Amino acid sequence: MEIIKKVIFKKFTENSFLSIGLIYFFVSIAISILFIGYENLIFTNTEWLFSGNDMSAHQSGWYFFKNDIWRFPIGSNPNYGINIGNSVVYSDSIPLLAFFFKLLDFLLPNEFQYFGLWFLLCFFLQGFLSYLLVFSYFRGLLLLQGASKMLRIGRPFYLL
Numbered sequence: 001m002e003i004i005k006k007v008i009f010k011k012f013t014e015n016s017f018l019s020i021g022l023i024y025f026f027v028s029i030a031i032s033i034l035f036i037g038y039e040n041l042i043f044t045n046t047e048w049l050f051s052g053n054d055m056s057a058h059q060s061g062w063y064f065f066k067n068d069i070w071r072f073p074i075g076s077n078p079n080y081g082i083n084i085g086n087s088v089v090y091s092d093s094i095p096l097l098a099f100f101f102k103l104l105d106f107l108l109p110n111e112f113q114y115f116g117l118w119f120l121l122c123f124f125l126q127g128f129l130s131y132l133l134v135f136s137y138f139r140g141l142l143l144l145q146g147a148s149k150m151l152r153i154g155r156p157f158y159l160l
Contacts, residue, residue, distance in 0.1 A: 021128055028124035032116070035123075041116040044109055054092070059113055061091025065098055066105055066112070075099070094118055 032041060040048045049059040064080040065088040071078070075095060077088045089095050097114045134147040 020131060024128040024131065025124055028120055028127060031123045032120040036116060036119055041120060043113060043117070044111050045116075046111050046113045049113055049115060055115065058092045058094075058115065061088055061093040062098055062113070065091075065093060066102055066108070070102075 037048070039045050046059060049055040061077065061080055065075075065077045068077060068079050073087075075087045075089055075098075077086065077091065080086075080088075080091060088098050094114070097118060101108060101112070101114055130147075138147065
């Protein structure tokens, strides 16, 4: 019984955040592979985005933004479609990543997507930040893992 109490109420130090973060990162990679597939995490694989769902519009918005010159206002994407081209923000192309990867455009291949990375980042941040949130209230190992898993499978998980 004493061993169970030690495991449940084990106190963590600040140094364990790095190891917990690495664990959540590897778990996030496994979850990403499970949900979207290994081949879809590869930056040059764009075929999965054009399977008739909304992702094709997101990738098209990114493609037109990447292949256009920098314009003012920043994010302007006038070549994206007839009468709808206005901004990369409205094409759901994840503007923060679109701006970052447009800066690196000279290094990128013609066929490039970052949506697999975005899914991986979402899975990681949801798990790790839920762990940190629960850590601020509970310090026991099993309580932390259980509450973090409950937050991870909650409704925000399905908003990806």
